[in-house]
Amino acid sequence: MALNYIWIFFFLSAFIIALIRLIFFGDTEIFPAIMNSTFDNAKTGFELSLGLTGVMTLWLGLMKVGEKGGVVALLSRVVGPFFEKLFPEIPKNHPVNGSIMMNLAANMLGLDNAATPMGLKSMEQLQELNPKKDTASNAMIMFLVLNTSGLTLIPISVMVYRAQLGAANPSDIFLPILLSTFFSTLAGIIAVSIFQKINLFNKVILAYLGGFSVLVTGIIYLFVRFSQTEANIYSTVIANLILFSIIMLFLLLAIKKKVNVYDTFIEGAKEGFQIAVKIIPFLVAILVAIGVFRTSGAMDYLVNGLGAFFAFVGVNTDFVAALPTAFMKPLSGGGARGVMIETMTTYGVDSFVGRLSATFQGATDTTFYILAVYFGSVSIKNTRYAVTAGLIADFAGIIAAIFIAYLFFG
Numbered sequence: 001m002a003l004n005y006i007w008i009f010f011f012l013s014a015f016i017i018a019l020i021r022l023i024f025f026g027d028t029e030i031f032p033a034i035m036n037s038t039f040d041n042a043k044t045g046f047e048l049s050l051g052l053t054g055v056m057t058l059w060l061g062l063m064k065v066g067e068k069g070g071v072v073a074l075l076s077r078v079v080g081p082f083f084e085k086l087f088p089e090i091p092k093n094h095p096v097n098g099s100i101m102m103n104l105a106a107n108m109l110g111l112d113n114a115a116t117p118m119g120l121k122s123m124e125q126l127q128e129l130n131p132k133k134d135t136a137s138n139a140m141i142m143f144l145v146l147n148t149s150g151l152t153l154i155p156i157s158v159m160v161y162r163a164q165l166g167a168a169n170p171s172d173i174f175l176p177i178l179l180s181t182f183f184s185t186l187a188g189i190i191a192v193s194i195f196q197k198i199n200l201f202n203k204v205i206l207a208y209l210g211g212f213s214v215l216v217t218g219i220i221y222l223f224v225r226f227s228q229t230e231a232n233i234y235s236t237v238i239a240n241l242i243l244f245s246i247i248m249l250f251l252l253l254a255i256k257k258k259v260n261v262y263d264t265f266i267e268g269a270k271e272g273f274q275i276a277v278k279i280i281p282f283l284v285a286i287l288v289a290i291g292v293f294r295t296s297g298a299m300d301y302l303v304n305g306l307g308a309f310f311a312f313v314g315v316n317t318d319f320v321a322a323l324p325t326a327f328m329k330p331l332s333g334g335g336a337r338g339v340m341i342e343t344m345t346t347y348g349v350d351s352f353v354g355r356l357s358a359t360f361q362g363a364t365d366t367t368f369y370i371l372a373v374y375f376g377s378v379s380i381k382n383t384r385y386a387v388t389a390g391l392i393a394d395f396a397g398i399i400a401a402i403f404i405a406y407l408f409f410g
Helices: 002-025 030-069 071-086 095-108 112-129 138-148 156-164 170-196 203-224 228-256 261-278 280-295 298-312 320-328 333-347 352-363 367-377 386-409
Strands: none
Touching: 002 030, 002 280, 002 298, 030 071, 030 095, 030 112, 030 228, 030 261, 030 280, 071 095, 071 203, 071 228, 095 112, 095 138, 095 228, 112 138, 112 261, 112 367, 138 170, 138 367, 138 386, 156 170, 156 333, 156 352, 170 203, 170 352, 170 386, 228 261, 261 280, 261 367, 280 298, 280 367, 298 320, 320 333, 320 352, 333 352, 352 386, 367 386
16 A cells, blocks of 8 residues: 555656646656656566566575475574564464575675575565465564665675775775664664564563674674775675575585485476566566656755755755665665766765765665565555555664764765
């Protein structure tokens, strides 16, 4: 239901703004531009879905191997006590616990292509437990918000873009992103817990969150000791080493259990193809709406209005030029990436605005894209408070990123 209203809002606001530009400013190109964006984004949505087919086929095949080999059950036991508190609807030692853990691990390593198929597999398993098939369950919403909060330990892609644009130290945004995304995730967990009346002061939850905080602190301490070049190299190598090690663990344990690895992989891979085809209409719908909203100039008016407001109340407005990335990220990962690159090119990759834009890109995730694709893959129509909780996490990440950027780069 929430996505329905948001979808209508994007089109309606775009139409009103475009009409104003035509009537009062004589902009005769605005409506042709908007219509072109609808066709372009429909094509992009279809192409993205096809692009996901290969990676989903690969990872869902590997997930099936891992499931039969016992890796998923092993992960379920490790995170079981924590997930039992955050996901009370999920039965103890259910395979979805391992799928969720693998998805979150891929997100934390900045490996988006690996995270998506595992996330879709998690949603499929959660839907099996869902008593109301057209309505998001509590477990689905908690899982989605953990995804949209964008928890990232190693922001590989952002550092790569900064390096390509000639940044003196491409990884100097590593710590700001790590800290910002931690606050975003924490805010998301708190928001969903309030909606679902989950007791966050439970000793199990406090122990896991405390342990994770220690892990984050340790990572920060480790990378502070590296030079910027070393940090960039080691973060990339470590992330991909961990990922490939996971694949090998899947295979070795499956061999140990005498699982027919090839046939099992094919069995899981078929599911990946089916899911990729199923999400095409949902992905096209959200990308077309976002494209219309952006092309009409609605995003620019929003940012300029905020700049004028902050200037009026006497707040330093250095951060305003980076806000388009922050606003675009919940709507479109590709759109936000383009805005980030444009911002770094315009203001300088090592400028305050350029670095803050990169921090925004890594601090949150594509909330509406994730909701549309993940819920769409299991035909969920009533998303309840998922959008609200997801946007709370995004807002916390944006605010944290601004303050942290001033602390590191201001």
